[in-house]
Amino acid sequence: MTQGLFWFRRDLRLADHPALARACQSHDRLLLVYVDDDADGPFDASRAWLRLSLGKLGDDIRARGGELHLLAGDPEILIPALAVAAGATEVHISALHEPKAAARDARIAATLAGRAIAMRRAGGRLLTDAESVLTQSATPFRVFTPFHKAARPTWRHRPREAPTALACSPLPSSLEGARTTLDAPRPRWDKGFWATWTPGEAAAHARLDDLLPRLHAYPDARDVPSVEGTSRLSPHLHFGEIHPSRIFDVVQRQGGIGADKYIAELGWREFAYYVLHHWPASLHDNFNPKFDAMPWRDDPAGLEAWQRGLTGVPLVDAGMRQLWHEGWMHNRVRMVVASWLTKHMGIDWRQGAAWFMHTLVDADLASNTLGWQWVAGTGVDAAPYFRIFNPVTQSRRFDPQGAYLRRWLPELRGLGDDAIHAPWERGLRVPGYPVKPIVDLGAGRDAALARLAALAK
Template sequence: MTQGIFWFRRDLRLADHPALERAIQSHDALLLVYVDDDADGIFDASRAWLRRSLGKLAEDIRARGGELHLIAGDPEALIPALALATGAAAVHISALHEPDADARDARIAAALAASGIAMRRAGGRLLTDADAVLTQSSTPFRVFTPFHKTARPTWRHRPREAPATLSGCALPSSLEGARTTIAAPRPRWDSGFWGMWAPGEAAALARLDDLLPRLHAYPDARDVPSVEGTSRLSPHLHFGEINPSRIFDVVQQHGGIGADKYIAEIGWREFAYYVLHHWPSSLNDNFNPKFDAMPWHHDPGQLEAWQYGRTGVPLVDAGMRQLWHEGWMHNRVRMVVASWLTKHMGIDWRQGAAWFMHALVDADLASNTLGWQWVAGTGVDAAPYFRIFNPATQSRRFDPQGAYLRRWLPELRGLGDDAIHAPWERGLRVPGYPVKPIVDLSAGRDAALARLAALAK
């Protein structure tokens, strides 16, 4: 009888799971574990999601006769110890495709190999082989469109049903002291999340089903923050509750212009990981080194006003309050609030990216970094720095009746449909809301362009 270990990470599902399928086929008995590691890069809002997602996964495993063991500690110590204590022939994982995680996995694999134990790594989080999709000169793509045209024909989906049964291996007695639970946050600041979200594999599949009847409207509706125009699959993808190949396959079969547009958004997620793979330093460094000399503005008070939706700019404040209440923000609004922080306020994109990682339930390292560098103008295939979103214009264009603003800014509900986008333009004073923006829109734009001009000298 051969014993194996399956180490769940951000692949919290049973269907369409190449690594789990391989593990089941390779062993008679399989110990199923999740290691709660403080250094794993799972931030506050994401941990609230993780707690519920693991609960759903444990239920699904239990229904099949297995048991998911949650243990806490350093995986570099715990995984080799588990393998030795159980006599496992191999440890199976899904690749995470993040620099620090991949380096850690390599160290664990080396430690296991020293004891004659294999580490088996499979895909399942991405559609693209980053080392195989290259330009004609065998260099990595730096622009999304040619990357997507080259990568998309390589994407494949082979449906894999969830296993009917799973073996229920016990945790070795020597590791019982590592057993843990993931506690709910105190105070329960996440309480607003759960009217909107339902973590878990079943909920992810339901989200995908819900998207299909709306795909025809997706190209336009996805930009309107007051309607359910996006898929909201991002946190499910982040935690691996659904395989992106299933989404691609189902949406492609559905067809239509909306399908092509949505698949392009899947492509942006792939591109984010592709960039991270080929340029791992872009996590913390400007992709374009010209911006290393950018004189970013450091003002903790202004940063806090942005974080908590107190800038005096309605669309920015609505987005930041949605983020705090739901752990998520509409993508169009994400671009606006990021542009406001980096351009009008002149604050380093890395500070904005760090706040998003703290507050988002879909705090995806690759996508978050690419998005912030794109808006800031510092990244690969980025919007030019001189492209500066006017939040009042964006608000009037994509939320003309102010429905999104009224939902998240109750103090402004009494204003008219035009005045609500920029109350200061009419000299309106609203109790409990800033009299004017923390940065004047025209002055902030001029200052941003002046900073750019200074870099060119």
């Protein structure tokens, strides 16, 4: 009888799971574990999602006769100890495609090898092989469109059904002390999330099913924050509750302009990880080094007003309040709030990226970094720095009746459809809401362009 150890990470599903399928084929019994290596860290929005997602995965495993063991500790210590105590010949994982995780996996693999235990890693979160999708000169792509044209033909869906039964091993008694639970936050600030979201593999597939009848309208509807025009699959993808190849296959088979546009959005997720793979320093450094001299403003009070949705700019404030209540923000609005912070307010994109990582249920390291650097103009294939979103213009264009604003800014609900986008233009004073923006739109734009001009000197 062969014994294996399967270490779940952000691959919290049973179907379309290459690493799990290989583990099941290779061993008679498996020890299934999840290691919580951030038990003492801040309880952010994505951790609130993780708690429920692990619960759903545990239920799915128990329904198949198995057991998922939730442990707390340092994986570099726990995983080798578990493998030895369980008598495992192999440890199976899915790649995380993040620099620190890859380095840690290499160290764990070396420790295991010293004990004659193999680590077997499979791809589990991406469609693209970052080392094989290169330019004709064998260098990484720096621009999305040629990357997407080269990468998309390599994407394949290899369906793998969820195992009907799982023969699992009990946790070795010597590791009982590592057992843990993920408790709900106190106070329960995450309650608003669950009116919108249902974590887990079944819910991820239901989201995909819900998208298909709306796919034809996706190219236009995706920009309207007041309607259900996006897929809302991002947190399910982040936690690996559904494989991107499943989404790609289903959407591609439906076809049409909407399918092409949605697949391009999958491509941007792939591109984010591709950039992270080839340029890992972009997590914390400007991809374009000329912006290292950018004189970002230190404005703690302004940053807090932005975080709380009290900038006096309705679309920005609505987005930030949606983020706090739902753990998610509409993509069009994400671009607007990021532009406002980095351009009008002149605050370093890294501060905005850190807040998003704390408050998003889909807090994806690669996509978050790429998105912030794109808006800030500092990144690979970025929008030019001088492209500055006017939040009032954006609001009137994509939320003309103010439906999105009224949902998230109750103090403005009594204003007319035009006045609600910029109350200060009409001299309106609304109790409980800033009288005017904390940064004048025109002055903020001029200051941003002046900072850019200074870099060129």
